[in-house]
Amino acid sequence: MRAQFRLQSGWANLALFYLASHPKVVRDAVNHLSAQVDANPLSVPTGLALPDGPTGWPRVRQALAAYLGGRAEDVAVTASTSIGLGVFYNGVVTRPGQEFLLTEHDHIAHRTAARLAAVKHGSTLRLGSWFADPATATADGIAAAVGEAIRPNTRVVGITWVQSSTGLRMPVRAVAEVVRRANEDRSPADRCLLVVDGVHGLGAVDEDVAGLGADVVIAGTHKWLFGPRGTGLVWVAPDVLDQLRPTFVSFISGGGAAPLSPGGFLAFEHAFALPVAVALHEQLGRARVAARITQLSTQVKQGLSRIPGVTVHTPADAKLSAGITCFSVAGHTHQQVVDHAATRRVRLSTSTYTRIGTAVINTPAEIDTALNSLADLTR
Ligand SMILES: Cc1ncc(COP(=O)(O)O)c(C=O)c1O
Structure with a gap:
């Protein structure tokens, strides 16, 4: 699997969740399709094929649906993900005075999509809080906080499956249950919808997205799933x-959710290669991928907790976390930590905190290298 990637050698890349490096099978599929588009641009969107048969929107949607369990x-x-969030918040039918309920921990792309749409539709964006400290948060506490925050005019509760700011994995099913209860006496137009930014769960967590209990799940497939960029x-x-x-014209025919797909001529060689990335994940096995990610992130959390001066912000519980571990090092800014790790040829990233992401292709030895670089910093 590791040999599939053209990652710079000699570096431990523990930030692969930022944007996918294309595996060889995806690169080959993109090149195969690109040659066909270059040879005859009129072959889009219905005349393109992968080596094993035709590809196009129906195949892409079918492949994704099988992976999502839907x-x-x-x-x-x-x-x-950002475009999907815009599609949802611009498209959701609201009445003036209704609100979208998110938190500061949701990604800027999510909060901005909600804020911009709220301004247009005469609704409001309210930021709540599901926990005081992500490290000590519990599933019951989070669900209870969401339940208490929902008001009669709350039209959308927007959450993040795995928060890139804290590493916390939201207990989506438990939240869905409190939203369901809040909806018991509501008409469809007043119904509170649960929307999930799922980008850091898809391809990292062993769950059927379609069975999470959410009303809408939005994700990029160019992070953990190693799908084509874009x-x-x-x-x-x-x-x-x-x-x-x-919100946009759709060039995908058919009913259901197809008309929500932003149309125009797109990078078809990327879009139509997506089934290959899904097949790679299915070949590896969703459960095995998730188990490997958990194993590596557990090693990260345990290692970090043994380094003096390091505070881990992500829950230790594997059920409340996935492949992103967030931490701070006393006396150092997050950028200083990232820069120091880079001197040891370790790639980390920052948002609110410093982050180590453990992808399926990372190794325990790479984690040790990263942990040693941090131990050096604190000595
Ligand atoms: C939680 C979360 N949501 C959304 C995004 C935006 O994703 P995309 O680049 O697919 O628009 C990111 C980016 O890293 C993210 O971390």
Whole structure:
């Protein structure tokens, strides 16, 4: 698997969740399709093929649906998580005075999509808080906090499956249950929808996205899934489809969620190579991929907790975390930590905290190198 990647040698890249490096099978598929588009641009979108047969929007949606444990008609395709978030927040039918409820821990792309759409639609964005400290958060505490924060005018609860700011994995099923309870006496137009930014769960967590209990799940497929850069999806529960309006023209024919897919001529050689990335993950096995990611991130958390001066912000519980571990080093800014690790040929990243991401292709030895570089810094 490791040999599939053209990652710079001699470096431990523990930030692969930032943007996918294309595995060889994906590169080959993109090149194969690109040659066909160059030879005859009129071959898009229905005349393109991968070596094993035709590819196009139906195959892409089918491949994604199988991986999500859902139906192809419930999948819209986008070029990124950010575009999917825009599709959802611009498209959700709201009445003036209704609100979107998120938190500071949700990604700027998520908060901005909600804020911009709220301004247009006469709704508001409210930022709540699901925990005081991510490291000590519990599933019950988070679900209770969401339940208490929902108001009669809350139209959307927007959460992040795995937060890139804290590494915390939200207990989506438990949150879905409190949202379901809040909806018991509501009409469809007043119903509170649960939307999940799933980008750091998809390809990292062994769950059927379509069975999480969310109304809408949005994700890029160009991070943990190693899909072609510039690909993503929006999964819509069939019973909320009539609550969403398209924002862009769609060039994908068919009903269901297809009209939500932003159209125009796109990078078809990337979009139509997506089934190859999904097949690679299926060949590895979703459970095995998730187990490996957990094993490595557990090594990270345990190692970090033994280094004096390091504070881990991500929950230790594997059920409340996935492949991103966030931490701080006393006396050093996050950028200083990243820069120091780079002197040891270790790639880390920062947002709110310093982050170590453990992808399926990382190794225990790479984690040790990263931990040793941090131990050096604190000596
Ligand atoms: C939680 C989260 N949501 C959304 C995004 C934006 O993703 P995309 O680049 O696919 O738009 C990111 C980017 O890293 C992220 O971490």
